[in-house]
């Protein structure tokens with residue numbers, strides 16, 4: 003039995019399409035000239051709540067029974083999934099609690115509170131905050147909405163992939179950043195079960211490459227201290243449900259440096275007027291630094307800009323430290 007199939011992604015789309023944006027696919031001549039690929043972006047930084055995470059959160063929360071929702075929803079998140087859960091819960095009139103890492107992004111925290119959710123800080127690593135969320139599920143009977151390891155979340159994220167292949171012809175490759183792999187597993191399912199000729203690549207920063215390590219080892223392998231500027235993907239290990247999908251459908255895992263991520267973020271802003279958070283620029287960084295194989299040169303390559311939630315003072319800092 004597969005965890006999800008294209009049918010689940012299509013069902014997810016029916017469930018959530020009235021509540022999310024169909025984000026544009028944007029081409030860039032300037033960045034095509036710089037990289038040699040025919041560059042396109044799927045602009046999920048323009049999505050409601052500022053990232054694709056609203057897709058999975060809505061699909062999961064809209065599928066709960068009223069009784070499950072009314073017990074209150076709890077989740078663990080570095081921010082974007084928390085914002086998405088807070089937003090989707092509010093749409094349904096449910097209470098939400100989000101467990102964030104200590105020192106997590108203040109913009110993401112403020113937005114979670116704005117959507118009316120309760121915020122709790124715990125640890126710095128994903129497993130620490132997930133443990134607390136699960137404990138609250140056990141002790142208070144709340145409903146846990148996982149950030150990635152859940153078939154509804156995976157199928158919801160996959161709707162971004164569905165839109166790419168519906169809106170574009172002749173796509174050669176799709177690239178997306180990977181953390182727990184909800185996004186890439188959903189996208190890869192949508193893309194490969196529609197057109198197996200399209201290549202799908204996951205991209206990670208070199209300091210937080212647990213999916214790449216696991217992919218090469220042929221089994222889930224944890225990284226003790228993921229370290230990267232990309233705060234949305236400091237994940238210690240790919241998901242139990244998501245990783246087999248990665249093994250089945252993802253062509254390869256690519257790695258980029260933090261410096262390349264920031265250069266990618268600033269180039270996307272300067273040339274395309276799209277604001278990506280560092281994590282949102284990770285996929286494009288693989289085109290900039292030559293991590294994507296040369297056989298894709300001149301061909302249509304879609305990089306997902308997965309999110310755009312970045313604090314302006316932080317952005318100013320990146321700009322001041324990086325002369326393009």
Ligand SMILES: *Cc1c(COP(=O)(O)O)cnc(C)c1O
Pocket residue numbers: 053055082083149150179180181182183184185186234235279281282308309310
């Ligand atoms: C969560 C997130 C990712 C990674 O998604 P996973 O499903 O955990 O792999 C990538 N980019 C952004 C902006 C995110 O918020």
